[in-house]
Amino acid sequence: MEKHHISSYTSHGIVLTVLLTLTALSVTIAELHLGAISVAVALLVASIKGTTVLTYFMHLKYESTFFKVMVAGVFAMYALIIIFTFFDYIFR
Amino acid sequence: MTNPMHDEHHDHLGSKMGMWLFIFTELFLFGGLFLVYAIFRSKYGEDFHHAAEELNVFIGTLNTVVLLISSMTVAMSISAIQKGDSGRAIRLLLLTIVLALVFMVNKYFEWGHKFEFKLYPGSPVLGNLPKGELLFFGLYFMMTGLHALHVVIGCVLLGITIPKIAKKQITSERYTFHENAGLYWHLVDFIWIFLFPMMYLIT
Numbered sequence: 001m002e003k004h005h006i007s008s009y010t011s012h013g014i015v016l017t018v019l020l021t022l023t024a025l026s027v028t029i030a031e032l033h034l035g036a037i038s039v040a041v042a043l044l045v046a047s048i049k050g051t052t053v054l055t056y057f058m059h060l061k062y063e064s065t066f067f068k069v070m071v072a073g074v075f076a077m078y079a080l081i082i083i084f085t086f087f088d089y090i091f092r
Numbered sequence: 093m094t095n096p097m098h099d100e101h102h103d104h105l106g107s108k109m110g111m112w113l114f115i116f117t118e119l120f121l122f123g124g125l126f127l128v129y130a131i132f133r134s135k136y137g138e139d140f141h142h143a144a145e146e147l148n149v150f151i152g153t154l155n156t157v158v159l160l161i162s163s164m165t166v167a168m169s170i171s172a173i174q175k176g177d178s179g180r181a182i183r184l185l186l187l188t189i190v191l192a193l194v195f196m197v198n199k200y201f202e203w204g205h206k207f208e209f210k211l212y213p214g215s216p217v218l219g220n221l222p223k224g225e226l227l228f229f230g231l232y233f234m235m236t237g238l239h240a241l242h243v244v245i246g247c248v249l250l251g252i253t254i255p256k257i258a259k260k261q262i263t264s265e266r267y268t269f270h271e272n273a274g275l276y277w278h279l280v281d282f283i284w285i286f287l288f289p290m291m292y293l294i295t
Contacts (some may be wrong), residue, residue: 054278
């Protein structure tokens with residue numbers, strides 16, 4: 001088997017710390033009841049957390065470009081589906 | 093390769109690619125539900141607001157923390173097996189399964205509390221709620237239920253991985269199964285990362 005990058009235990013610990021901090025931030029902001037902004041912030045923080053999990057825990061950072069393009073393509077496709085559905089819903 | 097007995101048809105890259113393709117189908121499964129949620133939220137904003145306030149933010153946050161930690165222990169177990177430390181890899185996987193059980197116990201109490209208030213799919217109380225609230229709870233039970241099913245499947249996969257490590261079928265030279273089981277577990281965490289704000293935080 002070809003050589004693979006081995007993530008250190010410390011790096012996993014750092015990633016977890018980042019994820020927990022973002023969770024705390026997200027909950028704190030939600031408690032402030034900022035209305036429409038809180039929706040945007042919650043989804044933004046979730047996206048950052050999700051990207052962190054994909055990049056480090058799911059090891060995408062150390063995969064070949066092919067995997068990165070594949071995953072990015074799937075999310076781009078999903079974004080298009082959301083946009084088209086809302087266009088259809090709003091302008092029907 | 094250290095184990096010529098099992099060399100036939102072993103394709104690490106191909107297996108991993110297959111796992112990712114499967115993960116994509118899972119993402120679209122939940123993605124479809126997210127889309128339904130988004131559309132109905134834009135239609136019944138007020139009702140979703142009231143219904144979401146019924147959910148326990150503390151238990152949701154606690155389960156988020158539990159799942160995030162479990163994701164780290166799985167990632168660490170893969171590092172351990174790559175370094176050839178089977179014992180540590182097994183211990184980390186066992187810890188992950190324990191955390192998954194903690195998640196499920198929390199879920200049990202959370203759902204149990206809802207059931208006490210006669211809030212469960214198909215209940216008369218739920219049926220009498222405004223349409224948007226009914227939709228919210230329908231999506232809540234459907235999405236967290238489907239996610240919980242994935243937690244159980246993830247536990248089974250990690251549970252299968254442990255004896256494979258013990259029997260040296262998974263080694264530092266060959267850990268594709270372990271890595272794919274880990275990817276599945278991270279998927280479970282990934283989906284929860286989006287479920288949590290949608291259900292518990294955005295009110």
